[in-house]
Amino acid sequence: MAVELSIKSYQGGLCNGKMTWFVVLSCMMAAMGGVIFGYDIGITGGVTSMEPFLEKFFPKVYRKMKEDTEISNYCKFDSQLLTSFTSSMYVAGFIASFFASSITKAFGRKPSILLGGAAFLAGAALGGAAFNVYMLIFGRVLLGVGVGFANQAVPLYLSEMAPPRYRGAINNGFQFSIGIGALSANLINYGTEKIKGGWGWRISLALAAVPATILTLGAVFLPETPNSLIQLTDDTERAKLMLQRVRGTEDVQAELDDLIKASSISKTVEHPFKNIIKRKYRPQLVMAIAIPFFQQVTGINVIAFYAPILFRTIGLGESASLMSSVVTGIVGTGSTFISMLVVDKLGRRALFIFGGVQMLVSQIMVGGIMAAQLGDHGGVGEGYAYVVLILICVYVAGFGWSWGPLGWLVPSEIFPLEIRSAGQSIVVAVSFLFTFIVAQTFLAMLCHFKSGVFFFFGGWVVVMTAFVYYLLPETKNIPIEKMDRVWREHGFWNKIVGEMDEQTKIEAA
Numbered sequence: 001m002a003v004e005l006s007i008k009s010y011q012g013g014l015c016n017g018k019m020t021w022f023v024v025l026s027c028m029m030a031a032m033g034g035v036i037f038g039y040d041i042g043i044t045g046g047v048t049s050m051e052p053f054l055e056k057f058f059p060k061v062y063r064k065m066k067e068d069t070e071i072s073n074y075c076k077f078d079s080q081l082l083t084s085f086t087s088s089m090y091v092a093g094f095i096a097s098f099f100a101s102s103i104t105k106a107f108g109r110k111p112s113i114l115l116g117g118a119a120f121l122a123g124a125a126l127g128g129a130a131f132n133v134y135m136l137i138f139g140r141v142l143l144g145v146g147v148g149f150a151n152q153a154v155p156l157y158l159s160e161m162a163p164p165r166y167r168g169a170i171n172n173g174f175q176f177s178i179g180i181g182a183l184s185a186n187l188i189n190y191g192t193e194k195i196k197g198g199w200g201w202r203i204s205l206a207l208a209a210v211p212a213t214i215l216t217l218g219a220v221f222l223p224e225t226p227n228s229l230i231q232l233t234d235d236t237e238r239a240k241l242m243l244q245r246v247r248g249t250e251d252v253q254a255e256l257d258d259l260i261k262a263s264s265i266s267k268t269v270e271h272p273f274k275n276i277i278k279r280k281y282r283p284q285l286v287m288a289i290a291i292p293f294f295q296q297v298t299g300i301n302v303i304a305f306y307a308p309i310l311f312r313t314i315g316l317g318e319s320a321s322l323m324s325s326v327v328t329g330i331v332g333t334g335s336t337f338i339s340m341l342v343v344d345k346l347g348r349r350a351l352f353i354f355g356g357v358q359m360l361v362s363q364i365m366v367g368g369i370m371a372a373q374l375g376d377h378g379g380v381g382e383g384y385a386y387v388v389l390i391l392i393c394v395y396v397a398g399f400g401w402s403w404g405p406l407g408w409l410v411p412s413e414i415f416p417l418e419i420r421s422a423g424q425s426i427v428v429a430v431s432f433l434f435t436f437i438v439a440q441t442f443l444a445m446l447c448h449f450k451s452g453v454f455f456f457f458g459g460w461v462v463v464m465t466a467f468v469y470y471l472l473p474e475t476k477n478i479p480i481e482k483m484d485r486v487w488r489e490h491g492f493w494n495k496i497v498g499e500m501d502e503q504t505k506i507e508a509a
Contacts, residue, residue, distance in 0.1 A: 019163060022246060027173060032211055032214050034173075034177030035215075038183075038184075042325070044086050046186060047189065050193055085137060086440075090436035092144025093145070096147075103149075105272070105421040116145075122146075143208070150215070155409070159171050164480065167480070169340045169343060175400075183326070183330060186329040231417065240256050258479065272421065276423060282493075284415050284487075286471075289426065292407060292411070292431035295407035297434065298403050298461060299460075331397050332400040335398075339405050347474050352402050352403065352406055367452065367458065369387060
């Protein structure tokens with residue numbers, strides 16, 4: 001059975017087919033990798049604002065919050081041990097992503113997804129059962145390994161399974177899944193915070209096992225992508241049958257020829273990490289580093305990790321802070337769903353630029369209100385606190401339909417097959433590295449910069465929006481194995497890769 005969404009031809013080749021239920025169900029299962037990532041982001045911010053959790057594992061922070069009347073509002077939660085709890089996962093994910101690259105290339109996308117789910121499951125069990133901070137942080141490391149493997153393999157899987165015309169919508173499903181995971185975590189935190197006896201945080205941490213179990217069991221039944229089948233074996237007939245099943249039509253020869261050609265090129269590359277630094281891959285390498293870097297310095301993970309702490313900083317109570325995080329989670333998930341609907345119509349660049357302007361305006365306004373109203377002691381008025389909440393929702397919405405989903409979509413669709421696994425590993429590694437840096441430094445930055453931290457991230461939003469405007473070509477509707485043409489047709493990148501093409505022709509002659 002196939003959904004009747006026909007794929008039109010593209011310039012330079014034909015890509016026939018429909019959006020089939022086989023693709024939809026496979027991608028929904030794979031996107032559970034996004035749910036485990038989002039759940040962890042959401043759960044971390046919630047439990048670190050729960051007083052029983054702080055009292056058990058971070059007593060110095062708890063005493064500062066409850067007893068120290070002299071300390072600045074902006075410095076109550078400044079603790080390297082507390083930030084290590086949050087950021088240790090990203091160090092592990094950073095390292096794991098490079099191992100994931102080799103496994104994804106040698107054995108396919110499916111084994112990496114399976115390993116990611118299993119590692120995350122073990123980390124969830126340790127976190128829920130933790131009785132000291134070392135056990136807690138070791139559990140976080142296992143979660144990081146799981147997320148490192150999942151984030152490396154899942155975006156590739158989604159981009160390779162998706163028909164070109166709907167690749168944006170399907171791949172944005174990864175960020176939508178992250179939003180679903182974070183929202184679920186916020187709702188669970190809001191409920192478990194009310195459990196008498198102070199052990200609700202254990203439920204919050206242990207329930208990460210639910211999406212991890214679904215991903216691990218589901219990965220056993222996932223089909224491998226046609227791209228990966230051709231790369232792993234010489235059985236083109238098997239790959240053709242899978243492609244016919246994925247596209248819902250028997251007329252797949254043009255796309256199959258592109259995959260076989262890309263695979264033959266990829267098999268001549270023995271060291272993809274060495275290869276990716278060559279000049280002909282310079283645009284992809286720049287994007288692999290710049291896009292995940294910019295995604296992290298939007299400041300979004302500050303909101304995701306520390307929203308409850310931030311809302312407590314401006315004077316909301318523990319329960320109100322957790323409910324505020326639920327509200328921002330709903331807004332973020334809703335805006336990502338909107339992005340799924342429009343990304344293949346409006347294109348990537350328009351959403352990047354519109355979202356960037358929206359984030360910038362809201363960040364400046366939040367910073368301005370906090371600078372004017374929140375001193376080192378006391379809180380802001382209730383009215384101002386809810387204005388800040390509304391502005392943060394505007395900011396989260398801007399991220400939700402721009403840098404959130406597109407920060408994963410664009411890198412996953414621009415790499416040629418011979419460097420695709422290595423390229424995606426660089427994307428994930430850069431993302432984890434700067435997530436770690438931002439997570440590890442934010443509470444100290446909040447203490448020293450105070451409200452200026454929002455202007456700091458706003459400045460980066462200006463830079464990244466200009467970067468997209470001048471350097472990122474549009475990639476909508478272009479088949480993944482034909483993506484090299486967008487760089488040759490771009491005014492700036494043509495000067496680099498166009499010269500390489502001319503040089504290749506001269507050497508061939």
